[in-house]
Amino acid sequence: MKVIATYNIKGGVGKTAAAVNLAWLAGRSGLRTLVWDLDPQGAATFYFRVQPKVRGGGSKLMKGSSRIRDFIKGTDYENLDLMPADFSYRNLDIHLDQKKNPTKRLKKLLAPLKADYDLVVLDCPPSISLVSESVFFAADALAVPVIPTTLSQRTLEQLFGFRSERKLTGLKLLIFFSLVDRRKKLHHELMDEIAGRYPEVMKTYIPNASQVERMGVFKKPIGDFAGSCDAAQAYEELWAEVKTALWR
Amino acid sequence: MKFLLEGQADRTTIFAELAQRFTVRPGKPRTIERTFFDTFDWRLYSAGQRAEEAREAESVQAEWMENATGSVLGRMNGPMGRMARDWHPAPLAEALARIIKMRALLPLAKITTTRWPADLLDEREKTVVRASIEISTTGSISPEAAGRALPPAVVLSAVRGYHTELEKAIAVLAGMSGLTRVQHSTLDQVLAIDGRTPLDYSSKINVRLPHGAPCEEAVRTVLARLVEIMAANHKGTVADVDTEFLHDFRVAVRRTRSMLGQMKAAIPASILKQFRPEFDWLGAVTGPTRDLDVYVLKFDDYSAPLNEAVRRDLAPLRKHILRRQHQEQLTLSRAISAQRYQALIVDWEKVLRSTWKSGAQSFRGDDPVEAVVGQRILKILKRALRQGRALTDDSPASAVHELRITCKKLRYMMEFFKSLYPAAEIDELTGALKELQDNLGDFQDYEVHRTELYRFAEEMAAHKTARPRTLLAIGQLAESLAVRQRLARADIGRRFAGFAAKNNIERFRTLFKTAERIAPDEGDCNL
Numbered sequence A: 001m002k003v004i005a006t007y008n009i010k011g012g013v014g015k016t017a018a019a020v021n022l023a024w025l026a027g028r029s030g031l032r033t034l035v036w037d038l039d040p041q042g043a044a045t046f047y048f049r050v051q052p053k054v055r056g057g058g059s060k061l062m063k064g065s066s067r068i069r070d071f072i073k074g075t076d077y078e079n080l081d082l083m084p085a086d087f088s089y090r091n092l093d094i095h096l097d098q099k100k101n102p103t104k105r106l107k108k109l110l111a112p113l114k115a116d117y118d119l120v121v122l123d124c125p126p127s128i129s130l131v132s133e134s135v136f137f138a139a140d141a142l143a144v145p146v147i148p149t150t151l152s153q154r155t156l157e158q159l160f161g162f163r164s165e166r167k168l169t170g171l172k173l174l175i176f177f178s179l180v181d182r183r184k185k186l187h188h189e190l191m192d193e194i195a196g197r198y199p200e201v202m203k204t205y206i207p208n209a210s211q212v213e214r215m216g217v218f219k220k221p222i223g224d225f226a227g228s229c230d231a232a233q234a235y236e237e238l239w240a241e242v243k244t245a246l247w248r
Numbered sequence B: 001m002k003f004l005l006e007g008q009a010d011r012t013t014i015f016a017e018l019a020q021r022f023t024v025r026p027g028k029p030r031t032i033e034r035t036f037f038d039t040f041d042w043r044l045y046s047a048g049q050r051a052e053e054a055r056e057a058e059s060v061q062a063e064w065m066e067n068a069t070g071s072v073l074g075r076m077n078g079p080m081g082r083m084a085r086d087w088h089p090a091p092l093a094e095a096l097a098r099i100i101k102m103r104a105l106l107p108l109a110k111i112t113t114t115r116w117p118a119d120l121l122d123e124r125e126k127t128v129v130r131a132s133i134e135i136s137t138t139g140s141i142s143p144e145a146a147g148r149a150l151p152p153a154v155v156l157s158a159v160r161g162y163h164t165e166l167e168k169a170i171a172v173l174a175g176m177s178g179l180t181r182v183q184h185s186t187l188d189q190v191l192a193i194d195g196r197t198p199l200d201y202s203s204k205i206n207v208r209l210p211h212g213a214p215c216e217e218a219v220r221t222v223l224a225r226l227v228e229i230m231a232a233n234h235k236g237t238v239a240d241v242d243t244e245f246l247h248d249f250r251v252a253v254r255r256t257r258s259m260l261g262q263m264k265a266a267i268p269a270s271i272l273k274q275f276r277p278e279f280d281w282l283g284a285v286t287g288p289t290r291d292l293d294v295y296v297l298k299f300d301d302y303s304a305p306l307n308e309a310v311r312r313d314l315a316p317l318r319k320h321i322l323r324r325q326h327q328e329q330l331t332l333s334r335a336i337s338a339q340r341y342q343a344l345i346v347d348w349e350k351v352l353r354s355t356w357k358s359g360a361q362s363f364r365g366d367d368p369v370e371a372v373v374g375q376r377i378l379k380i381l382k383r384a385l386r387q388g389r390a391l392t393d394d395s396p397a398s399a400v401h402e403l404r405i406t407c408k409k410l411r412y413m414m415e416f417f418k419s420l421y422p423a424a425e426i427d428e429l430t431g432a433l434k435e436l437q438d439n440l441g442d443f444q445d446y447e448v449h450r451t452e453l454y455r456f457a458e459e460m461a462a463h464k465t466a467r468p469r470t471l472l473a474i475g476q477l478a479e480s481l482a483v484r485q486r487l488a489r490a491d492i493g494r495r496f497a498g499f500a501a502k503n504n505i506e507r508f509r510t511l512f513k514t515a516e517r518i519a520p521d522e523g524d525c526n527l
Ligand SMILES: Nc1ncnc2c1ncn2[C@@H]1O[C@H](COP(=O)(O)OP(=O)(O)O)[C@@H](O)[C@H]1O
Pocket: A010, A011, A012, A013, A014, A015, A016, A017, A018, A043, A178, A179, A180, A206, A207, A208, A209, A210, A212, A213, A214, A216, A231
């Protein structure tokens, strides 16, 4: 089982869009895939039309990670399941700081799912919090969407700094450009410059496209309602790169 | 979850009934040609699973699923992957390989199904249950069973985490007249129509011998079972469907030869004279291919400790072994398709059908089977102990080989006559023996495979199919096997001591000692 997290300290950069679309493509390729919605806002949960509230609730959920399976919901797609936002909210955000070893918590929760899934996609909330530390520890790779701006270099520096500080050398960083405006010359210049500096930058970028926004209207991954549009194709290419990086 | 439809229930009424509780979103009806697959020895069925190839208009998909519920474990575009390695992506291939290992998936049965699907949605428009109405007719793997209609069925499948909704849907259908809930899967239904019994093949001996039966009768019963196993595997061996047909075939031949050797006291001399050479021949013609099969099966494991560059340089060796395997397989297929084999089997089956008699003084065919078997087993045990105790660190590989052969004879005897003894006892003793045998087997495999590398290297050099770097890589592989062989060798002492432990041998003696007094030179097991 491989674990990949979509991650960026900033919100609104396309983390959830990437998590949902990459997971959908993974499931379609035959990998048994779980999307774990770690963001209390529950955007990924919303895209899959799943009721955000889980039964039970409170700290009761914490006891015995073997019951974790009971909270997973099948999506409308084969090979693609979802852990709703509420579960994470109750289990991670509130309780992480009370636990002795919060960094290892998520990895522990994931362990019993090894036999069930080939790929787990963690959709992270923005901000560096205990949750994100837990994510860094649990994941094999981070997929990092970056909007090409003059500030994005700083974001990347911070990320690399964080990785070496925490000695997470095995953690792969898969950086890709997101919300790219093809007509903006500046975007192209910045992308060239950053890609030249960091070999971790993927070849594929995700264009700014209204079809991605419309995922919210259809409540579906883009491939299910506009599979042939440019943005859907971009996600397919990105998935091909991510897949190779994960199972290399 | 499956319901069979009878009488007045039809699609419209069923969907209308479900619509009272769910939003029913019907899909387009689809006609699918389905072929069910399993390994020859039913590995999927035994695990509660099946594989299915679904053809529909232009598209074809291979699916691996739970048999009872139809819930999908893995799916890929394209026709059925015959071997686990033919499936993709890699994690799917690995998961399937954990169940079917090196066996091929073979077509079991065919049906054509027309399916009217409908998603049942909750108030958020989320699919919470999948329903479909299915009408199927059997296809033509066996002509007698073709074109038969299966009773129409409603199938409900769960979406993970929506169990309550599934229960609701089940309750709706259960409340309708003209529907009955059933447990069996479509595969079970089709097999029943086809007159096939699931799990009808096993390579195990599985015979029940009556206590105190005349020895010759017990021996014939086991031998008849062995020839049945040969016959069952003959076709797959000739066609080289997968390596295990030959494996099971060959084990049955070896067991037969072992029986003819160990139990000769209960077999008339004329029969031994006629058939022993024939089964020796069969053993000889099946040997080379099996050896190469084992080499191919172990190749990845053998080369795993070497670094990537060396592994790459070994690719021509693997190709060479595959080519040799192919040649030997052709020779084998020809040999066992010929008259000599057919005649052997026909004659042998005939000989096994009638009681064996002999005027010879030494003939013990009429003695109670336990008496002869017990004595024999203790004698082989004694030999094993003698050979094992004589082993030192300096003993040649041939001495280890001899111990291995003796242990194998012992094991076969225990398996042949297993049903005469308390199962728990015999299983435990077999377990202790197996520990030792695995170790001896590894040692022997390394010995043979390491020496064979020199032959392969020479052949490849002669055919100019190996560049120097490949020859060097073969040298590294040989060295690596030598290390593993030494490790296995170092372990023999410990394993043998475990097997030869006083209480273990005491248990052997208690289990197999016979009422009859055993001649002191034979019976004293030197305990
Ligand atoms: N490539 C894109 N083109 C256009 N809009 C996008 C694109 N990616 C994301 N969006 C929109 O931007 C908003 C934020 O995206 P989201 O994936 O939720 O970001 P994050 O998870 O990083 O907060 C959403 O409304 C989404 O529809």
